[in-house]
Amino acid sequence: MSTQPALALIYTCNLCQKNLSPAGPPIIGEKPQERLQKLGQALVAHLQKEHNPHVIQMGLAGQQYSGWLFIEQFTHNDTELAKESNKTRLHMRALTKRVHIPDEIIEKQVDTHLPDDPRRDKIIGLLKGMRDSLDEVPPLDPTRKG
Ligand SMILES: [Zn+2]
Numbered sequence: 001m002s003t004q005p006a007l008a009l010i011y012t013c014n015l016c017q018k019n020l021s022p023a024g025p026p027i028i029g030e031k032p033q034e035r036l037q038k039l040g041q042a043l044v045a046h047l048q049k050e051h052n053p054h055v056i057q058m059g060l061a062g063q064q065y066s067g068w069l070f071i072e073q074f075t076h077n078d079t080e081l082a083k084e085s086n087k088t089r090l091h092m093r094a095l096t097k098r099v100h101i102p103d104e105i106i107e108k109q110v111d112t113h114l115p116d117d118p119r120r121d122k123i124i125g126l127l128k129g130m131r132d133s134l135d136e137v138p139p140l141d142p143t144r145k146g
Pocket residue numbers: 013014015016017018046050051
């Protein structure tokens with residue numbers, strides 16, 4: 001395995017798996033912002049040419065995000081607007097969330113670190129409740145034990 005740095009930076013499109021190397025190898029002395037601007041233009045050109053419906057969806061998401069930002073600049077008592085604004089926020093949150101902790105991981109961690117603990121079900125329930133609060137999921141069945 002070589003320890004040499006790659007001569008060309010490669011970008012793989014997540015939509016079609018095509019490898020792109022639009023900017024070629026980094027040029028010594030080139031300002032990073034100029035390189036990134038050229039790279040961004042090339043990657044956007046690929047998306048517009050090959051995946052235009054997806055580009056339209058991204059544009060709509062951008063409008064949704066900016067609309068949410070505008071609304072968040074106001075304090076109001078409009079419950080319908082607050083409900084829609086929160087739906088938008090939760091949608092954006094779901095799109096950007098990187099980690100989800102499934103029930104099985106919580107149970108495995110408790111069983112590993114607290115084997116044979118008589119409080120097992122209560123601890124698991126507490127951890128799942130904390131996870132659900134952080135994930136902003138609706139309250140679960142309060143009689144749930146684990
Ligand atoms: Zn593509």
